[in-house]
Structures are given as structure tokens and as C-alpha cells.
Amino acid sequence: MPTVSMTVNGKSVGKTVEDRTLLVQFLRQDLGLTGTHVGCDTSQCGACVVDVNGHAVKACTLLAAQTEGARVTTIEGLAAADGALHPMQQAFMDNHALQCGFCTPGMVMSAVDLLKRHPNPDEQTIRRELEGNLCRCTGYHNIVKAVQQAAKAMAR
Amino acid sequence: MYNFAYHRPGSLAEAERKLKAAADGRLLAGGQTLLPTLKQRLAKPSDLIDIGRLAELSFIKADGRSVQIGATTRHATVAASAEVRKAIPALAKLAGGIGDPQVRNMGTIGGSLANSDPAADYPAAVLALGATIHTTERAIAADDFFKGLFETALKPGEIIKSVSFPVPEKAGYMKFAQPASRFCMVGVFVCKAGSGVRVAVTGAGPCAFRQSAMEKALASNFSAAAIESVKVSPAGLNADIHCSAEYRAHLVGVMARRALTEANG
Incomplete structure (x- = not known):
């Protein structure tokens, strides 16, 4: 099983996951960031959109392993540190x-x-x-x- | 999704070796078709070899006579490329209309071609522009590449490296998109070049194909009016819940005329 490391909302994270782990599963289940939703699970609805290295992608159609080393921003990472909304x-x-x-x-x-x-x-x-x-x-x-x-x- | 062994080789040569060594390996580029396929358990590869981040496969080069696009270049990159927009604006427009913005940020030209989905956009451009597909083993003319439903001339272990498009005099593309998936119900790419007129249709048959009756009609008059009387037969065309073969045949004519209007605009 690969160990994946990335920066999520400014924090470095690293976990050992199954090869088939999707980014959205990694975010929700391994990191507990449940703001990113799974809607259709077929790349159509966009409830799982996150930012990877400056580009919006569907986290249900991307392996966690594909984002090794990436900078990921989820909905939890948008607001300012003091809680002020984006x-x-x-x-x-x-x-x-x-x-x-x-x-x-x-x-x-x-x-x-x-x-x-x-x-x-x-x-x-x-x-x-x-x-x-x-x-x-x-x-x-x-x-x-x-x-x-x-x-x-x-x-x- | 069944499990598999994930690999991310550091070079194309290493990817080739890994692919050949795997019991039932598949290449992963953007994954926008492959991952949904795996999630539905429609495929069970032993190994996924991720070539999506190989810098040597991601580039756009233009020299005035042709545009060469690396296999893992994303649709969004092609759509936004100043070089592509200048040399073959219809190709940039096609890339900018694939799926949705998030799919375009991941999906790649090589992945689209290797998959040969009957409703994919890129095959129409490759066929109509008379592009050449460069692989790890040879150069394949577009006319010899698409063989059928999800079937291409690629051999096991062969990897697409790039696609080169001759710059045409005029080109246009129009598609009637399936409203949910944005795949083509019918897409038509028209091209006028020194070598002649080529018309390619996607979404309507098992794979992209040329419409020779329209090509003949357009040879002396490259305009929407010239194909008004060309009859498109529904025989052999796709039919599904969204669209009958007769309706697809009708759309081939409508999309071709709109593509010509755009090409001449």
C-alpha cells in the first residue's frame, strides 16, 4: 500500500492508503474533512470539487496517490484563519x-x-x-x- | 472498485517497462474515463501505470505548418493555448467544450484517443485534420487509427507520445452535446486544407468516421449551402434512449452546416 503525502489546507499530511483510494475518500475518511461531498460518484455532479495545485478537479475521479506532493484546498480551507468567510x-x-x-x-x-x-x-x-x-x-x-x-x- | 497496484514511473521508458511487465496493466493519464470505469467494476486491471505527470509527454509546439500536442496535455491547456488558438482555433474550441471545467483540468488528448469512446470529441478533430499519432513504436495516420467501438490500432504495450496536426486553411467544429454528460450525441469537424476537404463525424457511429459524400460536395464549394442536398443514411448509426439513429443522421447534416458556417466565419 502506498504512503501518500500532500499539503491539505496548508497542513502537511501523510497516510498509508490502499492503492485504489480516491482523493475524496482520503479527504473524508482519512482526514475527516467531510465538507467535500460525494453526490453522484460518477464525475457529473461536482459536489466533490476541490482545488489541486490551482486547478478545480472532481475528487471522486482522482486517486489519492495521483495527488502525491500536491497542494490541495477544500471548502474547509477557504475561510480566513480568524473565521472570516471567503x-x-x-x-x-x-x-x-x-x-x-x-x-x-x-x-x-x-x-x-x-x-x-x-x-x-x-x-x-x-x-x-x-x-x-x-x-x-x-x-x-x-x-x-x-x-x-x-x-x-x-x-x- | 477492485484494487490494483498503482505505479508512477519517472520516465516514459520506465512506463513502457512497467506496462509490459504487468499481468494486465493499464495506463492512467487523466483518468476521467478509466476511473469511472473501474468504479463501476467494468474493468479489473492488475496494475495502473500513471503517466499523467510525465513532463516529457506534456507540451504544445507550433511551427506555422503544424501543431504538435503531447499525449498527456490536458484539455484545459489546449483550450487556453495561444498557439493552438492562433493556428487551429477550431481545435482549441473543441478542447474547451469537452465535459466540464473540472474534467478538462484532468482529461488528456492521448487518453481520449486511446480510449476511442464513440462520443468523444477529439477523434473528430484528429480524423478531419488528418493528424498523425506518434507512439512509442511508430507513427499512425488518423485514417488508420480508429478501428471500432473503444478499439484503435494501438497494440498491447504501445503508448501514444504525441499528436501532430497539420494547420488547415479553414476548420470548424460543432457538436450537439448530451445535456448531462456533455459527450457528443453528434459532433462534426470540417476542414479545408491544401490536400483537400475532410469531414469527420463523432458520436454517431461505433467510432469517429469520415463523411465522404459531404467531402465530395464540398470539394469545389466549401460552404453550408453545398451540402444542403446531401442525404445522411441512418443505417449503422448509434441509437439509444437519448437519440434514435434517424435523429443522429439528421444531426450530422445540421452540425456539419453549422461547422461550415463557423469555419467560414
Whole structure:
């Protein structure tokens, strides 16, 4: 069994895991970071999106061993050390961009990623960029508004 | 998912050795098809050889006449490449429309081609642009590469190193995406080059194929109007819960005309 080491939310971690361990299992079961969700388990819903070396990926479709040495950020790593929410988290709250909340961790991680590539996105861009994240409650409308608010807040 | 032995070789040569030594080894590049396949227990390889981080397989080189893309170059990298966007904008657009942003951050061109999913995007570009697939053993012309459903000319142990695309005069790509998976119900890539006109269809048959009736019609007039009267037969086309063979045949015409409009735009 391989030993995998990586930096998760700024902390160095290392564990011996089965070869077949998925990154999402490693985060949830080995590290107890249950903010990253498993929704569809078939790479479609995006509830498991995390950031690996600066890129949003689906943690259910990646082996923990593939991220050896990587810098990983999960939803738990977004807020500041003093607990102040990331502007995207705050914008989701302010705009009621969630109902049941199951998709929210992945949605927020994908939204943060999309602003890196599109700092001032229009509605169409936001909807296209969030194609890999499914929400069955909101109809996406308030999610789009939240991303636009966060874009403005982060541009300041 | 059944367990397997995971390996991450440090070079292509080591990957070749590990692949040949394994009882039933599979290469892991981006894993965006392989891992879902394993999770459904549709495959049970003894070993996974991870080539996804081999720097020697990840590059884009353009020299004005051709664009060469390393096998493990991610879809997102191709989509964002200034060189690809300048030389073959339709290819960058195709890469930017595969799956979703997270899949594009992992999925690779070599993985897509080696898998030859009937609904994958890249095979249409490779076939229409007349690309060459360079492997650890030889160079394979696109026309000789796709053999059938998930079947290619690759031999056991053979690894794709790169793909070289001749730069065309004009090219366009349009797909009708399955709304949940973003795979192609039908995708059509059209290309006009010094060597002639090529039209390739993906999503409609067991693997990507050329549409010769359209190629003939477009030879003297590379426009959407020139293929208005070309009939596409549904015989042999895929049919599933999402789309009948007749509807796919219809979409081949619609997507081809839209791709031509884009190529001429």
C-alpha cells in the first residue's frame, strides 16, 4: 500500500492508503474533512470539487496517490484563519444561493476557480463554467447572483 | 472498485517497462474515463501505470505548418493555448467544450484517443485534420487509427507520445452535446486544407468516421449551402434512449452546416 503525502489546507499530511483510494475518500475518511461531498460518484455532479495545485478537479475521479506532493484546498480551507468567510462563501449566504446545501461546497470551489479565469464574468459565462456542478434546489439563479457579487467584492 | 497496484514511473521508458511487465496493466493519464470505469467494476486491471505527470509527454509546439500536442496535455491547456488558438482555433474550441471545467483540468488528448469512446470529441478533430499519432513504436495516420467501438490500432504495450496536426486553411467544429454528460450525441469537424476537404463525424457511429459524400460536395464549394442536398443514411448509426439513429443522421447534416458556417466565419 502506498504512503501518500500532500499539503491539505496548508497542513502537511501523510497516510498509508490502499492503492485504489480516491482523493475524496482520503479527504473524508482519512482526514475527516467531510465538507467535500460525494453526490453522484460518477464525475457529473461536482459536489466533490476541490482545488489541486490551482486547478478545480472532481475528487471522486482522482486517486489519492495521483495527488502525491500536491497542494490541495477544500471548502474547509477557504475561510480566513480568524473565521472570516471567503467572499464567495459570504456571497452565497447573502444571496440565498443554496437551499439544501449539499452541492454548495463543490459549487463554491468551482465558483472560486472560475473567477481566477474570468474575473468579471457575465451571466452566460458563469452558467457555462458551472456546467460541471449540479444543483437540484435553486434553479441556479441565486448562485449566478452570488458569483457576480463575489466577483465585485474580490475585484476591490 | 477492485484494487490494483498503482505505479508512477519517472520516465516514459520506465512506463513502457512497467506496462509490459504487468499481468494486465493499464495506463492512467487523466483518468476521467478509466476511473469511472473501474468504479463501476467494468474493468479489473492488475496494475495502473500513471503517466499523467510525465513532463516529457506534456507540451504544445507550433511551427506555422503544424501543431504538435503531447499525449498527456490536458484539455484545459489546449483550450487556453495561444498557439493552438492562433493556428487551429477550431481545435482549441473543441478542447474547451469537452465535459466540464473540472474534467478538462484532468482529461488528456492521448487518453481520449486511446480510449476511442464513440462520443468523444477529439477523434473528430484528429480524423478531419488528418493528424498523425506518434507512439512509442511508430507513427499512425488518423485514417488508420480508429478501428471500432473503444478499439484503435494501438497494440498491447504501445503508448501514444504525441499528436501532430497539420494547420488547415479553414476548420470548424460543432457538436450537439448530451445535456448531462456533455459527450457528443453528434459532433462534426470540417476542414479545408491544401490536400483537400475532410469531414469527420463523432458520436454517431461505433467510432469517429469520415463523411465522404459531404467531402465530395464540398470539394469545389466549401460552404453550408453545398451540402444542403446531401442525404445522411441512418443505417449503422448509434441509437439509444437519448437519440434514435434517424435523429443522429439528421444531426450530422445540421452540425456539419453549422461547422461550415463557423469555419467560414
